[in-house]
Amino acid sequence: xxxxxxxxxxxxxxxxxxxxxxxxxxxxxxxxxxxxxxxxxxxxxxxxxxxxxxxxxxxxxxxxxxxxxxxxxxxxxxxxxxxxxxxxxxxxxxxxxxxxxxxxxxxxxxxxxxxxxxxxxxxxxxxxxxxxxxxxxxxxxxxxxxxxxxxxxxxxxxxxxxxxxxxxxxxxxxxxxxxxxxxxxxxxxxxxxxxx
Amino acid sequence: xxxxxxxxxxxxxxxxxxxxxxxxxxxxxxxxxxxxxxxxxxxxxxxxxxxxxxxxxxxxxxxxxxxxxxxxxxxxxxxxxxxxxxxxxxxxxxxxxxxxxxxxxxxxxxxxxxxxxxxxxxxxxxxxxxxxxxxxxxxxxxxxxxxxxxxxxxxxxxxxxxxxxxxxxxxxxxxxxxxxxxxxxxxxxxxxxxxx
DNA sequence: TTATTATTTAACAAAATTGTTAAACAAATA
DNA sequence: TATTTGTTTAACAATTTTGTTAAATAATAA
Numbered sequence: 001x002x003x004x005x006x007x008x009x010x011x012x013x014x015x016x017x018x019x020x021x022x023x024x025x026x027x028x029x030x031x032x033x034x035x036x037x038x039x040x041x042x043x044x045x046x047x048x049x050x051x052x053x054x055x056x057x058x059x060x061x062x063x064x065x066x067x068x069x070x071x072x073x074x075x076x077x078x079x080x081x082x083x084x085x086x087x088x089x090x091x092x093x094x095x096x097x098x099x100x101x102x103x104x105x106x107x108x109x110x111x112x113x114x115x116x117x118x119x120x121x122x123x124x125x126x127x128x129x130x131x132x133x134x135x136x137x138x139x140x141x142x143x144x145x146x147x148x149x150x151x152x153x154x155x156x157x158x159x160x161x162x163x164x165x166x167x168x169x170x171x172x173x174x175x176x177x178x179x180x181x182x183x184x185x186x187x188x189x190x191x192x193x194x195x196x
Numbered sequence: 197x198x199x200x201x202x203x204x205x206x207x208x209x210x211x212x213x214x215x216x217x218x219x220x221x222x223x224x225x226x227x228x229x230x231x232x233x234x235x236x237x238x239x240x241x242x243x244x245x246x247x248x249x250x251x252x253x254x255x256x257x258x259x260x261x262x263x264x265x266x267x268x269x270x271x272x273x274x275x276x277x278x279x280x281x282x283x284x285x286x287x288x289x290x291x292x293x294x295x296x297x298x299x300x301x302x303x304x305x306x307x308x309x310x311x312x313x314x315x316x317x318x319x320x321x322x323x324x325x326x327x328x329x330x331x332x333x334x335x336x337x338x339x340x341x342x343x344x345x346x347x348x349x350x351x352x353x354x355x356x357x358x359x360x361x362x363x364x365x366x367x368x369x370x371x372x373x374x375x376x377x378x379x380x381x382x383x384x385x386x387x388x389x390x391x392x
Numbered sequence: 393t394t395a396t397t398a399t400t401t402a403a404c405a406a407a408a409t410t411g412t413t414a415a416a417c418a419a420a421t422a
Numbered sequence: 423t424a425t426t427t428g429t430t431t432a433a434c435a436a437t438t439t440t441g442t443t444a445a446a447t448a449a450t451a452a
Contacts, residue, residue, distance in 0.1 A: 004420065004421075004426090004427065004428080006420095006428065006429090008429085023306070024302065024303060024306055025303075025306050026222060026223075026303050026306075027223070027303070027307060029408080029409060029410085030411090031408090031409075031410095039429075039430090040430050040431075041410095042411095042412090042429080042430070042431080043428085043429065043430080045410085045411060045412080046428090046429085049411085050410080050411075051409090051410070102359055102362055103299060103358075105362065106220065106361060106362060107220060107222050107223070107299075110219070110220055110221050110222075111221075111223060116365075117365050117366065121366060122368070125366065125367070129367075142387065142388070144380075144384055145377065145380070147363075147367040147377070148377060148380065148381065148384055150367055151355070151356045151367075151377075152352060152384070154355065154359070154363075155351040155354070155355035155356055156348060156351050158355055159347070159350065159351035159354055159355040159358075160347045160351055162299075162355075163298055163302060163350070163354070165302060165305060166301065166302060167343075167347060167350075169312075170313060170317060170321065171321070171343040171347075172318070173343060181341065181343070181344060184340075184341070184344065185344065185347075188338075188344055188348070191338065192338070192348065192388060200396090200397065200398080200449095200450065200451075202397090202398065202399090202449095202450095204398075204399085225438080225439060225440085226439080226440070226441090227439075227440095235399075236399065236400050236401075238400070238402095238441095238442090238443095239398085239399065239400080241440085241441060241442080242398090242399085245441085246440080246441075247439090247440070247441090
């Protein structure tokens with residue numbers, strides 16, 4: 001034992017994440033991943049044995065990263081307004097870094113088994129849904145199913161990033177303008193969802 | 197000439213659209229398409245010669261369908277409020293019918309050349325952006341770049357449909373509830389974007 | 393009925409992709 | 423230095439996928 005860790009196994013996973021989650025090349029092969037990581041394709045199989053196992057692992061890591069970012073924001077003891085602001089700020093950055101993660105999970109799900117969520121998620125999402133309900137009673141949020149509110153929030157953050165190339169061509173947005181607009185969105189999204 | 201039209205060529209295209217745009221099976225092969233259409237795979241090549249040509253054609257048809265739905269709504273001589281309502285009503289139905297069309301275009305774009313839009317789009321999108329600006333001055337819409345408004349509108353319609361499976365598992369939404377929620381969304385979206 | 397068109401069947405070839413194995417080489421550790 | 427671990431190279435096999443071709447069959451139109 002005491003296998004020395006060269007970080008190559010993680011390098012391969014990180015490269016795969018970059019290709020699938022960040023660059024959105026959903027059809028990339030193990031060869032593409034190996035090339036991008038600068039290692040031999042045999043090594044990919046040496047560490048992960050199969051493409052499916054690698055996929056499964058990066059999906060799990062992606063889910064875990066997501067939870068590690070969300071949990072402290074949603075369970076903290078701050079006012080709802082602060083949580084919402086923090087969430088938009090943090091999650092939008094995360095989505096910009098990994099625009100295609102959800103998309104990858106969705107399309108891979110269609111090839112294999114359904115993705116499962118562990119009970120850990122309920123522990124912080126359910127209380128947050130309850131907080132949303134309270135804010136509706138206080139009049140800071142339009143009254144609706146709190147899950148609709150969550151969908152609105154996620155939609156406003158995710159979709160413009162996933163569909164960036166389409167938005168740019170349909171709405172005639174230059175690359176520079178697009179970046180500027182994404183920065184403005186954090187405020188726009190907050191103001192659409194919350195009123196003092 | 198006067199080649200008799202059996203509708204099979206269109207059947208293959210429609211089946212491909214169903215698989216890619218509707219079912220989101222982005223990795224489907226020509227064999228999968230042929231099977232789903234109930235024809236021999238040779239016929240797919242007989243009509244389209246290559247997979248890429250078939251893909252190119254269904255993307256073009258998808259773009260054209262989208263334009264044919266949008267154009268009459270956006271260029272009509274109705275009040276903005278009516279147009280917006282009509283647009284949400286019609287486009288959300290379209291998105292529910294073809295949830296993964298944008299996704300397919302985006303991912304295919306990454307494998308081949310960039311998707312081009314003809315000038316036709318500007319003819320009805322630019323005037324509509326101008327209308328949005330007017331509504332902001334009238335105070336019916338929060339002030340922002342009109343293109344941000346369009347992004348918000350498209351996001352609120354598209355994302356919950358594309359990410360349905362994820363939303364269901366994260367927010368613990370049953371299939372029946374999800375359908376109910378999608379019906380409610382037409383009003384929710386309108387009310388988020390427009391205030392009398 | 394004959395000719396044309398649509399479709400299937402079967403048999404391939406070529407390429408791409410995944411996965412395995414064995415041997416060699418490189419680098420770190422004991 | 424000897425040994426273990428990491429990595430590459432090379433050579434395969436198996437499978438999948440795309441694309442082509444020729445011949446047979448079915449259906450329709452002239």
